[in-house]
Amino acid sequence: MTSKERVLARLHGKPVDRIPNFNILMAFAAKYAGHPMDKFCSDYRVLVESNIKSAEAFGIDIMSTMSDAYRETADFGAKIKFPHDSLPVCEHLIKTPGDIKNIKPFKIEDSTRMLDRVKAIELYKRELGDEYPIMGWIEGSAAESCDLMGLTEFIFAYYDEPELLKELMDVCLETAINCIKPQVDAGADIIGVGDAVASVIGPEIYQEFLLPYERKIFAEIKRCGAIGRLHICGNIAPLLEDLKTVGADIIDIDWMVGFAEARKALENHASVCGNFDPVTVVMDGTTQTVADAVNKCIDDGGSKCFIMAGCEIPKNTPRENLLAVHTALVSRG
Amino acid sequence: MSEKILQEISEQLQKGKAKAVKELVEKAVADGVNVKSILDDGLLSGMGIIGAKFKNNEVFVPEVLVAARAMNMGASVLKPLLAEAGVEASGKVCLGTVKGDLHDIGKNLVKMMMEGKGLEVIDLGTDVPPEKFIESAKENDCQIIAMSALLTTTMAAMQDVIEAAKTAGIRDDVKIMIGGAPVTQAYCEQINADCYTPDAASAAEAAAAFCKA
Numbered sequence: 001m002t003s004k005e006r007v008l009a010r011l012h013g014k015p016v017d018r019i020p021n022f023n024i025l026m027a028f029a030a031k032y033a034g035h036p037m038d039k040f041c042s043d044y045r046v047l048v049e050s051n052i053k054s055a056e057a058f059g060i061d062i063m064s065t066m067s068d069a070y071r072e073t074a075d076f077g078a079k080i081k082f083p084h085d086s087l088p089v090c091e092h093l094i095k096t097p098g099d100i101k102n103i104k105p106f107k108i109e110d111s112t113r114m115l116d117r118v119k120a121i122e123l124y125k126r127e128l129g130d131e132y133p134i135m136g137w138i139e140g141s142a143a144e145s146c147d148l149m150g151l152t153e154f155i156f157a158y159y160d161e162p163e164l165l166k167e168l169m170d171v172c173l174e175t176a177i178n179c180i181k182p183q184v185d186a187g188a189d190i191i192g193v194g195d196a197v198a199s200v201i202g203p204e205i206y207q208e209f210l211l212p213y214e215r216k217i218f219a220e221i222k223r224c225g226a227i228g229r230l231h232i233c234g235n236i237a238p239l240l241e242d243l244k245t246v247g248a249d250i251i252d253i254d255w256m257v258g259f260a261e262a263r264k265a266l267e268n269h270a271s272v273c274g275n276f277d278p279v280t281v282v283m284d285g286t287t288q289t290v291a292d293a294v295n296k297c298i299d300d301g302g303s304k305c306f307i308m309a310g311c312e313i314p315k316n317t318p319r320e321n322l323l324a325v326h327t328a329l330v331s332r333g
Numbered sequence: 334m335s336e337k338i339l340q341e342i343s344e345q346l347q348k349g350k351a352k353a354v355k356e357l358v359e360k361a362v363a364d365g366v367n368v369k370s371i372l373d374d375g376l377l378s379g380m381g382i383i384g385a386k387f388k389n390n391e392v393f394v395p396e397v398l399v400a401a402r403a404m405n406m407g408a409s410v411l412k413p414l415l416a417e418a419g420v421e422a423s424g425k426v427c428l429g430t431v432k433g434d435l436h437d438i439g440k441n442l443v444k445m446m447m448e449g450k451g452l453e454v455i456d457l458g459t460d461v462p463p464e465k466f467i468e469s470a471k472e473n474d475c476q477i478i479a480m481s482a483l484l485t486t487t488m489a490a491m492q493d494v495i496e497a498a499k500t501a502g503i504r505d506d507v508k509i510m511i512g513g514a515p516v517t518q519a520y521c522e523q524i525n526a527d528c529y530t531p532d533a534a535s536a537a538e539a540a541a542a543f544c545k546a
Contacts, residue, residue: 200394
Protein backbone atom coordinates (compact mmCIF):
# COMPACT_ATOMS: atom_id res chain seq x y z
CA MET A 1 0.00 0.00 0.00
CA THR A 2 1.12 3.58 -0.49
CA SER A 3 1.05 5.79 2.57
CA LYS A 4 -2.02 7.57 1.24
CA GLU A 5 -3.88 4.29 0.64
CA ARG A 6 -2.85 3.12 4.11
CA VAL A 7 -4.09 6.29 5.82
CA LEU A 8 -7.41 6.40 3.96
CA ALA A 9 -8.07 2.71 4.62
CA ARG A 10 -7.28 3.06 8.32
CA LEU A 11 -9.50 6.08 8.65
CA HIS A 12 -12.41 4.02 7.36
CA GLY A 13 -11.59 1.01 9.54
CA LYS A 14 -10.49 -1.11 6.56
CA PRO A 15 -7.51 -3.52 6.66
CA VAL A 16 -4.02 -2.07 6.29
CA ASP A 17 -0.59 -3.65 5.78
CA ARG A 18 0.61 -1.66 8.82
CA ILE A 19 -0.84 1.04 11.02
CA PRO A 20 0.09 4.54 9.77
CA ASN A 21 3.02 6.28 11.42
CA PHE A 22 1.87 9.85 12.10
CA ASN A 23 4.85 11.14 14.12
CA ILE A 24 5.19 14.90 14.05
CA LEU A 25 8.62 15.95 12.79
CA MET A 26 9.83 19.53 12.53
CA ALA A 27 13.18 20.34 14.22
CA PHE A 28 14.18 16.67 13.92
CA ALA A 29 13.49 16.66 10.16
CA ALA A 30 15.45 19.86 9.60
CA LYS A 31 18.43 18.48 11.53
CA TYR A 32 18.25 15.11 9.79
CA ALA A 33 18.31 16.77 6.37
CA GLY A 34 21.16 19.07 7.42
CA HIS A 35 19.22 22.33 7.44
CA PRO A 36 19.00 24.99 10.18
CA MET A 37 15.57 25.39 11.76
CA ASP A 38 15.18 28.98 10.57
CA LYS A 39 15.37 27.82 6.94
CA PHE A 40 12.92 24.99 7.65
CA CYS A 41 10.44 27.58 8.94
CA SER A 42 10.98 30.23 6.26
CA ASP A 43 11.58 28.33 3.00
CA TYR A 44 9.01 25.81 1.77
CA ARG A 45 11.63 24.01 -0.36
CA VAL A 46 13.71 23.24 2.74
CA LEU A 47 10.63 22.07 4.68
CA VAL A 48 9.54 19.76 1.85
CA GLU A 49 13.01 18.30 1.24
CA SER A 50 13.54 17.71 4.98
CA ASN A 51 10.20 15.99 5.43
CA ILE A 52 10.53 13.79 2.35
CA LYS A 53 14.01 12.63 3.38
CA SER A 54 12.80 11.94 6.93
CA ALA A 55 9.64 10.13 5.81
CA GLU A 56 11.67 7.85 3.56
CA ALA A 57 14.24 7.13 6.28
CA PHE A 58 11.84 6.64 9.21
CA GLY A 59 8.66 5.32 7.61
CA ILE A 60 6.49 8.38 8.26
CA ASP A 61 3.14 8.15 6.46
CA ILE A 62 2.19 11.81 6.20
CA MET A 63 3.72 14.89 4.58
CA SER A 64 3.28 17.81 6.94
CA THR A 65 3.52 21.56 6.47
CA MET A 66 3.90 22.33 10.19
CA SER A 67 6.88 24.43 11.23
CA ASP A 68 5.97 26.89 14.00
CA ALA A 69 2.95 28.66 15.46
CA TYR A 70 3.44 32.06 13.83
CA ARG A 71 2.52 31.78 10.14
CA GLU A 72 -0.86 33.49 10.47
CA THR A 73 0.44 35.80 13.21
CA ALA A 74 3.14 37.19 10.90
CA ASP A 75 0.59 37.54 8.10
CA PHE A 76 -1.68 39.54 10.40
CA GLY A 77 1.24 41.97 10.60
CA ALA A 78 3.27 40.93 13.65
CA LYS A 79 7.03 41.47 13.43
CA ILE A 80 8.84 38.14 13.21
CA LYS A 81 12.53 37.23 13.44
CA PHE A 82 14.20 33.99 12.41
CA PRO A 83 17.23 33.41 14.68
CA HIS A 84 19.75 30.95 13.24
CA ASP A 85 18.77 27.31 13.76
CA SER A 86 16.02 28.28 16.15
CA LEU A 87 12.26 28.73 16.16
CA PRO A 88 11.00 32.14 15.02
CA VAL A 89 10.39 34.83 17.61
CA CYS A 90 7.21 36.84 17.04
CA GLU A 91 5.98 39.94 18.87
CA HIS A 92 2.45 40.30 20.22
CA LEU A 93 0.61 42.46 17.72
CA ILE A 94 -2.12 43.22 20.27
CA LYS A 95 -0.60 45.08 23.18
CA THR A 96 -3.83 46.39 24.70
CA PRO A 97 -7.41 45.14 24.20
CA GLY A 98 -8.02 48.32 22.16
CA ASP A 99 -5.63 47.00 19.49
CA ILE A 100 -8.08 44.19 18.69
CA LYS A 101 -10.09 46.56 16.48
CA ASN A 102 -7.01 46.93 14.21
CA ILE A 103 -6.77 43.23 13.37
CA LYS A 104 -8.34 42.44 10.00
CA PRO A 105 -8.87 39.08 8.30
CA PHE A 106 -6.60 38.27 5.35
CA LYS A 107 -6.75 35.99 2.33
CA ILE A 108 -3.99 33.50 1.62
CA GLU A 109 -3.17 35.02 -1.79
CA ASP A 110 -2.33 38.30 -0.06
CA SER A 111 -0.21 36.62 2.62
CA THR A 112 3.48 35.69 2.88
CA ARG A 113 3.98 32.86 5.33
CA MET A 114 0.66 31.10 4.66
CA LEU A 115 1.36 31.38 0.93
CA ASP A 116 4.73 29.71 1.61
CA ARG A 117 2.70 26.84 3.13
CA VAL A 118 0.56 26.57 -0.01
CA LYS A 119 3.76 26.41 -2.08
CA ALA A 120 4.95 23.56 0.14
CA ILE A 121 1.73 21.66 -0.57
CA GLU A 122 2.09 22.26 -4.32
CA LEU A 123 5.71 21.07 -4.25
CA TYR A 124 4.80 17.91 -2.34
CA LYS A 125 2.12 17.20 -4.91
CA ARG A 126 4.55 17.68 -7.82
CA GLU A 127 7.24 15.53 -6.17
CA LEU A 128 5.10 12.77 -4.72
CA GLY A 129 1.79 12.72 -6.58
CA ASP A 130 -0.63 10.52 -4.68
CA GLU A 131 1.93 8.46 -2.77
CA TYR A 132 1.53 10.28 0.54
CA PRO A 133 -1.33 12.20 2.16
CA ILE A 134 -0.38 15.87 2.37
CA MET A 135 -1.40 17.86 5.42
CA GLY A 136 -2.03 21.60 5.35
CA TRP A 137 -2.38 23.48 8.62
CA ILE A 138 -4.22 26.35 10.28
CA GLU A 139 -4.29 27.71 13.80
CA GLY A 140 -7.58 27.50 15.69
CA SER A 141 -9.26 30.79 16.57
CA ALA A 142 -8.25 30.68 20.23
CA ALA A 143 -4.67 29.59 19.57
CA GLU A 144 -4.27 32.36 17.01
CA SER A 145 -5.80 34.93 19.36
CA CYS A 146 -3.24 33.87 21.97
CA ASP A 147 -0.41 34.15 19.43
CA LEU A 148 -1.57 37.69 18.70
CA MET A 149 -2.05 38.87 22.30
CA GLY A 150 -0.57 36.33 24.75
CA LEU A 151 -2.37 33.62 26.69
CA THR A 152 -2.55 35.49 30.00
CA GLU A 153 -3.99 38.54 28.23
CA PHE A 154 -6.43 36.28 26.35
CA ILE A 155 -7.74 34.89 29.62
CA PHE A 156 -8.07 38.31 31.25
CA ALA A 157 -9.88 39.57 28.14
CA TYR A 158 -12.27 36.61 28.44
CA TYR A 159 -13.31 37.90 31.88
CA ASP A 160 -12.97 41.65 31.32
CA GLU A 161 -13.85 42.27 27.65
CA PRO A 162 -15.63 39.16 26.33
CA GLU A 163 -17.36 40.96 23.44
CA LEU A 164 -14.08 42.45 22.22
CA LEU A 165 -12.36 39.08 22.51
CA LYS A 166 -15.19 37.52 20.51
CA GLU A 167 -14.50 40.06 17.75
CA LEU A 168 -10.89 38.86 17.65
CA MET A 169 -11.96 35.21 17.62
CA ASP A 170 -14.30 36.02 14.71
CA VAL A 171 -11.46 37.63 12.72
CA CYS A 172 -9.24 34.61 13.39
CA LEU A 173 -12.06 32.27 12.37
CA GLU A 174 -12.69 34.15 9.12
CA THR A 175 -8.98 34.01 8.33
CA ALA A 176 -8.75 30.31 9.17
CA ILE A 177 -11.69 29.60 6.90
CA ASN A 178 -10.11 31.74 4.14
CA CYS A 179 -6.99 29.58 4.42
CA ILE A 180 -8.62 26.13 4.15
CA LYS A 181 -9.83 25.91 0.54
CA PRO A 182 -6.61 27.26 -1.07
CA GLN A 183 -4.64 24.56 0.76
CA VAL A 184 -7.08 21.85 -0.34
CA ASP A 185 -7.02 23.18 -3.91
CA ALA A 186 -3.21 23.04 -3.83
CA GLY A 187 -3.37 19.33 -2.98
CA ALA A 188 -3.82 18.99 0.79
CA ASP A 189 -5.73 15.82 1.73
CA ILE A 190 -5.76 16.64 5.43
CA ILE A 191 -6.06 19.99 7.18
CA GLY A 192 -4.61 20.03 10.68
CA VAL A 193 -5.93 22.49 13.22
CA GLY A 194 -3.82 23.50 16.22
CA ASP A 195 -5.66 24.88 19.24
CA ALA A 196 -3.25 24.28 22.11
CA VAL A 197 -4.88 26.74 24.51
CA ALA A 198 -7.86 24.39 24.82
CA SER A 199 -5.95 22.10 27.19
CA VAL A 200 -5.42 24.77 29.85
CA ILE A 201 -8.76 26.55 30.08
CA GLY A 202 -10.98 23.78 31.46
CA PRO A 203 -14.19 22.29 30.03
CA GLU A 204 -16.59 25.15 30.84
CA ILE A 205 -14.77 27.84 28.88
CA TYR A 206 -13.96 25.30 26.18
CA GLN A 207 -17.64 24.48 25.66
CA GLU A 208 -18.76 28.06 25.71
CA PHE A 209 -15.96 29.84 23.93
CA LEU A 210 -13.79 27.51 21.83
CA LEU A 211 -15.87 24.56 20.72
CA PRO A 212 -18.31 26.58 18.54
CA TYR A 213 -15.36 28.04 16.61
CA GLU A 214 -13.65 24.68 16.16
CA ARG A 215 -16.92 23.17 14.89
CA LYS A 216 -17.16 25.86 12.20
CA ILE A 217 -13.57 25.20 11.09
CA PHE A 218 -14.11 21.45 10.81
CA ALA A 219 -17.40 21.99 8.96
CA GLU A 220 -15.50 24.05 6.38
CA ILE A 221 -12.75 21.43 6.08
CA LYS A 222 -15.44 18.84 5.42
CA ARG A 223 -17.18 21.13 2.92
CA CYS A 224 -13.89 21.44 1.03
CA GLY A 225 -13.60 17.65 0.87
CA ALA A 226 -10.59 17.24 3.16
CA ILE A 227 -9.93 15.22 6.29
CA GLY A 228 -9.89 17.27 9.52
CA ARG A 229 -7.28 16.62 12.20
CA LEU A 230 -7.31 18.37 15.59
CA HIS A 231 -4.11 18.79 17.58
CA ILE A 232 -4.29 20.15 21.12
CA CYS A 233 -1.00 19.87 23.04
CA GLY A 234 -1.45 18.92 26.68
CA ASN A 235 -3.96 17.13 28.84
CA ILE A 236 -7.35 17.07 27.10
CA ALA A 237 -8.89 14.39 29.32
CA PRO A 238 -11.47 16.89 30.71
CA LEU A 239 -12.54 17.77 27.13
CA LEU A 240 -13.02 14.28 25.69
CA GLU A 241 -16.83 14.31 25.98
CA ASP A 242 -17.04 17.66 24.16
CA LEU A 243 -14.61 16.56 21.47
CA LYS A 244 -17.18 14.01 20.27
CA THR A 245 -19.04 16.87 18.63
CA VAL A 246 -16.14 18.90 17.24
CA GLY A 247 -16.33 17.31 13.79
CA ALA A 248 -12.68 16.26 13.40
CA ASP A 249 -11.90 12.96 11.67
CA ILE A 250 -8.63 12.48 13.57
CA ILE A 251 -7.97 13.77 17.09
CA ASP A 252 -4.39 13.81 18.38
CA ILE A 253 -4.04 12.66 21.98
CA ASP A 254 -1.03 13.94 23.90
CA TRP A 255 0.88 11.48 26.07
CA MET A 256 -0.60 12.52 29.43
CA VAL A 257 -4.09 11.30 28.42
CA GLY A 258 -4.93 7.59 28.68
CA PHE A 259 -5.13 6.32 25.09
CA ALA A 260 -7.71 3.66 25.93
CA GLU A 261 -9.82 6.26 27.75
CA ALA A 262 -9.63 8.58 24.72
CA ARG A 263 -10.50 5.78 22.33
CA LYS A 264 -13.48 4.81 24.47
CA ALA A 265 -14.76 8.38 24.63
CA LEU A 266 -14.27 9.15 20.94
CA GLU A 267 -15.16 5.79 19.38
CA ASN A 268 -17.68 6.25 16.54
CA HIS A 269 -16.77 9.94 16.37
CA ALA A 270 -13.09 10.17 15.38
CA SER A 271 -9.86 8.20 15.06
CA VAL A 272 -7.49 8.75 17.95
CA CYS A 273 -3.87 9.44 17.14
CA GLY A 274 -1.07 9.00 19.63
CA ASN A 275 0.24 8.84 22.16
CA PHE A 276 3.53 7.86 23.82
CA ASP A 277 5.80 10.39 25.55
CA PRO A 278 8.13 12.01 23.00
CA VAL A 279 10.78 12.79 25.61
CA THR A 280 10.85 9.89 28.08
CA VAL A 281 9.95 7.15 25.63
CA VAL A 282 11.44 8.30 22.33
CA MET A 283 14.26 10.76 23.01
CA ASP A 284 15.53 9.40 26.32
CA GLY A 285 14.33 5.80 25.91
CA THR A 286 15.63 2.82 23.98
CA THR A 287 14.41 0.94 20.91
CA GLN A 288 12.75 -1.46 23.36
CA THR A 289 10.86 1.28 25.28
CA VAL A 290 9.67 2.61 21.92
CA ALA A 291 8.53 -0.81 20.71
CA ASP A 292 6.71 -1.47 23.99
CA ALA A 293 4.98 1.94 23.83
CA VAL A 294 3.92 1.47 20.20
CA ASN A 295 2.48 -1.95 20.94
CA LYS A 296 0.55 -0.64 23.95
CA CYS A 297 -0.92 2.17 21.85
CA ILE A 298 -1.96 -0.29 19.15
CA ASP A 299 -3.66 -2.43 21.81
CA ASP A 300 -5.39 0.58 23.40
CA GLY A 301 -6.25 2.64 20.32
CA GLY A 302 -8.78 0.42 18.53
CA SER A 303 -9.17 -0.47 14.88
CA LYS A 304 -9.06 3.09 13.51
CA CYS A 305 -6.21 4.54 15.53
CA PHE A 306 -3.07 6.19 14.19
CA ILE A 307 0.27 5.95 15.98
CA MET A 308 2.61 8.77 16.96
CA ALA A 309 4.30 10.34 19.96
CA GLY A 310 1.87 12.67 21.75
CA CYS A 311 3.62 15.75 20.38
CA GLU A 312 6.64 16.70 18.27
CA ILE A 313 9.61 14.33 18.12
CA PRO A 314 12.47 16.22 19.83
CA LYS A 315 15.35 17.42 17.69
CA ASN A 316 17.98 15.36 19.54
CA THR A 317 16.10 12.06 19.43
CA PRO A 318 18.44 9.17 18.53
CA ARG A 319 17.66 8.08 14.98
CA GLU A 320 17.40 4.42 15.96
CA ASN A 321 14.64 5.26 18.45
CA LEU A 322 12.49 7.00 15.86
CA LEU A 323 13.11 4.15 13.44
CA ALA A 324 11.95 1.76 16.17
CA VAL A 325 8.41 3.16 15.79
CA HIS A 326 8.37 2.06 12.14
CA THR A 327 9.95 -1.32 12.98
CA ALA A 328 7.30 -2.00 15.63
CA LEU A 329 4.48 -1.02 13.28
CA VAL A 330 5.83 -3.28 10.54
CA SER A 331 6.19 -6.24 12.90
CA ARG A 332 2.61 -5.82 14.15
CA GLY A 333 1.36 -5.66 10.55
CA MET B 334 -14.07 40.20 63.78
CA SER B 335 -10.67 39.95 62.10
CA GLU B 336 -11.22 36.25 61.36
CA LYS B 337 -14.43 37.11 59.47
CA ILE B 338 -12.80 39.69 57.22
CA LEU B 339 -9.78 37.48 56.58
CA GLN B 340 -12.15 34.69 55.57
CA GLU B 341 -13.96 37.09 53.23
CA ILE B 342 -10.66 38.17 51.65
CA SER B 343 -9.74 34.54 51.05
CA GLU B 344 -13.16 33.73 49.56
CA GLN B 345 -13.29 36.76 47.25
CA LEU B 346 -9.73 36.04 46.13
CA GLN B 347 -10.69 32.48 45.22
CA LYS B 348 -13.51 33.91 43.09
CA GLY B 349 -11.04 36.24 41.34
CA LYS B 350 -12.84 39.38 42.55
CA ALA B 351 -9.89 41.77 42.47
CA LYS B 352 -11.80 44.95 43.30
CA ALA B 353 -13.57 43.35 46.27
CA VAL B 354 -10.29 41.93 47.58
CA LYS B 355 -8.61 45.34 47.40
CA GLU B 356 -11.51 46.97 49.23
CA LEU B 357 -11.59 44.29 51.92
CA VAL B 358 -7.83 44.56 52.45
CA GLU B 359 -8.14 48.35 52.80
CA LYS B 360 -10.96 47.84 55.29
CA ALA B 361 -8.97 45.30 57.27
CA VAL B 362 -6.01 47.70 57.45
CA ALA B 363 -8.33 50.54 58.55
CA ASP B 364 -9.83 48.25 61.22
CA GLY B 365 -6.35 47.65 62.60
CA VAL B 366 -5.99 43.99 61.63
CA ASN B 367 -2.34 42.89 61.76
CA VAL B 368 -0.81 43.44 58.30
CA LYS B 369 1.15 40.18 58.27
CA SER B 370 -2.04 38.36 59.23
CA ILE B 371 -3.93 39.96 56.32
CA LEU B 372 -1.19 38.69 54.03
CA ASP B 373 -0.86 35.18 55.51
CA ASP B 374 -4.40 34.38 56.64
CA GLY B 375 -6.28 36.29 53.94
CA LEU B 376 -4.38 36.54 50.67
CA LEU B 377 -1.88 33.67 50.86
CA SER B 378 -4.45 31.39 52.45
CA GLY B 379 -6.88 32.00 49.56
CA MET B 380 -4.15 31.47 47.00
CA GLY B 381 -3.10 28.27 48.76
CA ILE B 382 -6.63 26.88 48.42
CA ILE B 383 -6.73 27.77 44.70
CA GLY B 384 -3.29 26.18 44.24
CA ALA B 385 -4.43 22.93 45.83
CA LYS B 386 -7.60 22.87 43.70
CA PHE B 387 -5.50 23.49 40.57
CA LYS B 388 -3.22 20.61 41.47
CA ASN B 389 -6.29 18.36 41.80
CA ASN B 390 -7.77 19.54 38.45
CA GLU B 391 -10.74 21.09 40.28
CA VAL B 392 -9.98 24.48 38.73
CA PHE B 393 -8.00 25.40 35.62
CA VAL B 394 -5.57 28.10 34.48
CA PRO B 395 -8.16 30.91 34.09
CA GLU B 396 -9.36 30.59 37.69
CA VAL B 397 -5.77 30.66 38.94
CA LEU B 398 -4.94 33.72 36.85
CA VAL B 399 -7.84 35.79 38.10
CA ALA B 400 -7.25 34.68 41.69
CA ALA B 401 -3.61 35.72 41.38
CA ARG B 402 -4.65 39.05 39.93
CA ALA B 403 -6.90 39.59 42.94
CA MET B 404 -4.04 38.60 45.24
CA ASN B 405 -1.75 41.14 43.60
CA MET B 406 -4.38 43.86 43.98
CA GLY B 407 -4.65 43.12 47.68
CA ALA B 408 -0.88 42.80 48.07
CA SER B 409 -0.35 46.23 46.47
CA VAL B 410 -2.21 47.75 49.43
CA LEU B 411 -0.08 45.82 51.91
CA LYS B 412 3.33 46.23 50.29
CA PRO B 413 4.32 49.62 51.79
CA LEU B 414 2.92 48.61 55.17
CA LEU B 415 4.85 45.34 55.16
CA ALA B 416 8.04 47.21 54.26
CA GLU B 417 7.42 49.64 57.14
CA ALA B 418 6.91 46.72 59.50
CA GLY B 419 10.17 45.15 58.29
CA VAL B 420 8.47 42.03 56.89
CA GLU B 421 10.66 40.55 54.14
CA ALA B 422 9.97 37.99 51.45
CA SER B 423 10.90 34.48 52.52
CA GLY B 424 13.19 34.03 49.52
CA LYS B 425 14.08 35.29 46.05
CA VAL B 426 13.59 33.45 42.78
CA CYS B 427 14.81 34.38 39.34
CA LEU B 428 12.28 32.96 36.85
CA GLY B 429 12.00 32.79 33.07
CA THR B 430 11.14 30.78 29.97
CA VAL B 431 14.32 29.62 28.24
CA LYS B 432 15.87 31.01 25.08
CA GLY B 433 13.89 30.40 21.91
CA ASP B 434 10.64 29.71 23.77
CA LEU B 435 7.88 32.33 23.90
CA HIS B 436 5.40 30.41 26.04
CA ASP B 437 4.63 32.21 29.25
CA ILE B 438 1.60 30.62 30.84
CA GLY B 439 3.49 27.98 32.83
CA LYS B 440 6.01 30.54 33.97
CA ASN B 441 3.28 32.99 34.95
CA LEU B 442 1.47 30.33 36.96
CA VAL B 443 4.67 29.40 38.76
CA LYS B 444 5.29 33.08 39.50
CA MET B 445 1.81 33.52 40.97
CA MET B 446 2.02 30.36 43.05
CA MET B 447 5.49 31.29 44.34
CA GLU B 448 4.29 34.77 45.25
CA GLY B 449 1.40 33.02 46.95
CA LYS B 450 4.02 31.33 49.15
CA GLY B 451 5.50 34.70 50.13
CA LEU B 452 8.52 34.51 47.80
CA GLU B 453 9.82 37.44 45.77
CA VAL B 454 9.98 36.53 42.09
CA ILE B 455 12.16 38.34 39.54
CA ASP B 456 10.30 37.65 36.30
CA LEU B 457 12.70 37.69 33.34
CA GLY B 458 9.95 36.97 30.82
CA THR B 459 10.25 34.65 27.83
CA ASP B 460 13.08 33.84 25.40
CA VAL B 461 15.63 34.43 28.17
CA PRO B 462 19.28 33.81 27.23
CA PRO B 463 21.45 31.92 29.77
CA GLU B 464 23.57 34.96 30.62
CA LYS B 465 20.46 36.92 31.63
CA PHE B 466 19.46 34.24 34.16
CA ILE B 467 22.95 34.36 35.65
CA GLU B 468 23.27 38.17 35.72
CA SER B 469 19.87 38.53 37.35
CA ALA B 470 20.51 35.82 39.94
CA LYS B 471 23.79 37.51 40.92
CA GLU B 472 22.38 41.04 40.92
CA ASN B 473 19.35 40.15 43.01
CA ASP B 474 21.04 37.61 45.24
CA CYS B 475 18.48 34.92 44.33
CA GLN B 476 18.49 31.55 46.07
CA ILE B 477 16.75 29.90 43.12
CA ILE B 478 16.87 30.01 39.31
CA ALA B 479 13.63 28.56 37.92
CA MET B 480 13.27 27.77 34.21
CA SER B 481 10.33 26.80 32.07
CA ALA B 482 10.17 25.31 28.54
CA LEU B 483 7.08 24.19 26.67
CA LEU B 484 8.76 22.77 23.61
CA THR B 485 10.90 19.71 23.12
CA THR B 486 12.95 21.92 20.81
CA THR B 487 13.77 24.50 23.48
CA MET B 488 14.17 22.41 26.63
CA ALA B 489 17.82 21.75 25.70
CA ALA B 490 18.52 25.41 26.55
CA MET B 491 18.05 24.52 30.26
CA GLN B 492 21.40 22.76 30.22
CA ASP B 493 23.03 25.91 28.79
CA VAL B 494 21.83 27.85 31.86
CA ILE B 495 23.30 25.24 34.20
CA GLU B 496 26.62 25.39 32.34
CA ALA B 497 26.54 29.20 32.48
CA ALA B 498 25.96 29.04 36.26
CA LYS B 499 29.01 26.78 36.61
CA THR B 500 31.14 29.08 34.46
CA ALA B 501 30.03 32.11 36.49
CA GLY B 502 30.95 30.29 39.71
CA ILE B 503 27.43 30.49 41.23
CA ARG B 504 26.26 26.91 40.65
CA ASP B 505 26.73 25.93 44.31
CA ASP B 506 24.98 29.10 45.54
CA VAL B 507 21.66 28.60 43.73
CA LYS B 508 19.14 25.83 43.43
CA ILE B 509 18.10 25.26 39.82
CA MET B 510 14.48 24.26 39.26
CA ILE B 511 13.00 23.18 35.92
CA GLY B 512 9.52 22.52 34.60
CA GLY B 513 7.27 22.56 31.54
CA ALA B 514 5.24 20.09 29.50
CA PRO B 515 8.11 18.08 27.94
CA VAL B 516 10.37 18.20 31.01
CA THR B 517 10.69 15.13 33.22
CA GLN B 518 12.45 13.96 36.38
CA ALA B 519 14.78 11.89 34.19
CA TYR B 520 15.71 15.00 32.20
CA CYS B 521 16.32 16.89 35.46
CA GLU B 522 18.79 14.20 36.54
CA GLN B 523 20.38 14.07 33.09
CA ILE B 524 21.24 17.78 33.07
CA ASN B 525 22.03 17.93 36.82
CA ALA B 526 19.31 20.41 37.75
CA ASP B 527 18.30 20.37 41.42
CA CYS B 528 14.56 19.96 41.14
CA TYR B 529 11.83 19.09 38.65
CA THR B 530 8.18 19.66 39.51
CA PRO B 531 5.26 18.60 37.33
CA ASP B 532 2.99 21.58 38.09
CA ALA B 533 3.04 25.16 39.33
CA ALA B 534 1.73 24.43 42.82
CA SER B 535 4.43 21.80 43.43
CA ALA B 536 7.06 24.22 42.09
CA ALA B 537 5.99 26.83 44.64
CA GLU B 538 6.05 24.27 47.47
CA ALA B 539 9.53 23.10 46.47
CA ALA B 540 10.84 26.68 46.17
CA ALA B 541 9.45 27.61 49.57
CA ALA B 542 11.09 24.51 51.07
CA PHE B 543 14.46 25.39 49.47
CA CYS B 544 14.28 28.91 50.90
CA LYS B 545 13.42 27.66 54.39
CA ALA B 546 16.29 25.13 54.40
